[in-house]
Amino acid sequence: MLYEKDTGTTVRESHTITVLVDNEAGVLARVIGLFSGRGYNIESLTVAEVDPAAHTSRITIVTSGTPQVIEQIEAQLARLVPVHKVNNWTSQEGGIEREMALVKVAGSGDAPMKALRLADTFRARTVDTTQSSFVFEITGAPAKINAFIEELRPLGLIDVSRTGVAAMSRGPEAM
């Protein structure tokens, strides 16, 4: 990008951004279209209505880019008409980021038991058990989930479903 030449900053950083929007038709498409149309990256995306009375939904996006691109992403999101508020949890202190994943391992021999012990160390819950498989539920920071998944890979990992990140500030204030 032209921009990166301009400032010499080309280091890509991962950022978690939350967008509070009016829950109206097409708003998610507008947000996602902004990312694809301007060539921004989406690493994960979480959306749900959070206040039925006020008709607001909260979209949390993990994206990556140079600091200039991240600044543009925030500004471009903020100017969308149905957007109430944009928050970048990565560039401010004390954001809480959590994600949930369901992870399935299957196999024979001692691998499933090793997986079970590993799940215990990661404080994952076992939500389904058969003769030859387990489904674990794990909640935590994305990095913790990444680590869990990587360690399960040689132990018969066959399926992963992640929710994407939900984020919130620490302390008494709302977003």
Next chain:
Amino acid sequence: MMSETKEKIAASAAETMPLETMTGAQMVIRALKDQGVSHIFGYPGGAVLPIYDALFEAEGIEHVLVRHEQGAAHAAEGYARSTGKPGVLLVTSGPGATNAVTGLTDALMDSIPIVMLSGQVPTHLIGTDAFQECDTVGITRPCTKNNWLVKHVNDLSRTIHEAFEIATTGRPGPVVVDIPKDIQFQSGSYVGPRGLHHRTYRPRTDPDAAAITQAVAMMAVAKRPVFYTGGGIINSGPQASQLLRELVDLTGFPVTSTLMGLGAFPASRPEWLGMLGMHGTWEANHAMHDCDLMICLGARFDDRVTGRIAAFSPGSKKIHLDIDPSQINKVVRTDLGIIADAGKAIAAMIAAWKSGGHTKPDISGWWDQINRWRGRKSLAFKHSDTLIKPQYAIDRLYQLTRGRDVYVTTEVGQHQMWAAQRFHFEQPNRWMTSGGLGTMGYGLPAAVGVQVAHPDALVIDIAGEASVQMTMQEMSTAMQYELPIKIFILNNEYMGMVRQWQELLHGGRYSHSYSEALPDFVKMAEAFGCLGLRAEKPAELDASILEMINTRRPVLFDCRVDPMENIFPMIPSGAAHNEMILGDLGEAEVSAAGKTMV
């Protein structure tokens, strides 16, 4: 879900205003009237028939039937740009809506407030691939500021009012309200625009006082300042242009402008440097490159303006005023961003300048330098007695129309740039051109829109023979509504701008840029019932231009010009402002990286 809230809001509004019951189609007409709309540009079809039916009886709204929906959108743009009011278009579903997409995108790029109302298949058929169904809100989402599909009749009037609010405030832009046919037939409650405000949308227009103070402090100590102004000043309203003059009176700083901002500052004033950018003047671009303070007012550092970013004005501090926060630091790092309406911010600068006790700084050394650049006479050209030079044609057109109530639109290409360089403006809202999107075919329908708004003015589309063929059919609209637009074609028998790039960048291989099989424009004019004129020699030009001006009906003027003339100065793609080439300096040198740029 949305409709529930809206009904609640509508209900609370009802406590103060009596609600009237009417059909959706009637609401459309009523809402337009309540928004002060007097003209709409449109084209009927199955999915908008109820609205057309309501229009049949409506008084106070004039409908202009275009010949293609792209024409409706550009006409609405011309109307908006020349009046400061929103332009409105009405189209049917499917092809009606898709035909308008170019105009919507054009309006988005150039921040022009237009409101498109489109018909849609009835709600129960949406999603079934019904006849003339298309996902209008999906297709137009990336080319509108906002858009809506109305699914409940009681949301309709409120949505239209919201659409007008969003189109015309903040950074203006196009909006679309898509109205299914069953909604047009249903009865519901009409809500007026009074007291309605969007829930979330609050564009910031008042400048931050501290930022203004800082800006003025920077201006007071600048040695080589330049105002770089843009379309934002025009969008802010005529007041902003007046204030700009005042700010220049106070500071004595030189002024240049983008293509979109022409007219905001009078071209006759000594501080005027001419347009900047790819085909800007020598003095404007050098001033941009060498300045120590750049004060950008309502412009957005477009690549046509900056040239190579890494080499863009390397030694300057930059102040950037824009109503759209996302423009600050988008392409160029600025030292001070001011988010505000241009007029309000300039007014605040004037107040701060005065209250700070500043006087005109001594920048005579800078002016000496600027005058040396001016001495280069970068717009000069070699006159010919046998061939009409396009520059000469524009000069004569300008001279012979001076003192009249003139509005100029253009198509896209060399003729557009010659017009921008040589047709001078003293006032805003007089110059309508497709800047951001560069839409060939814009000028003729835009002229239709301008003439509708200004029936007695002299409205001229400065055209190219290739561009004009893209929306030629709107000649028929001009005839139908007795709109005496003048289409002044600089006919160089080439897509001249393409040919010039092929000459400079592709070894003179003129691949598919010759305007083969051109129609006889004079006969064509006659076929439409317009006056057709042709000039082939410099000596016959003046008389024909005068005949054109004095004709009270549409005129198509085939001005045969030198086919090989190039537009200069030129900053080749990927070059810096101070690497401009002039017509007399021979071959351009374009870097490999530059060749890949557009």
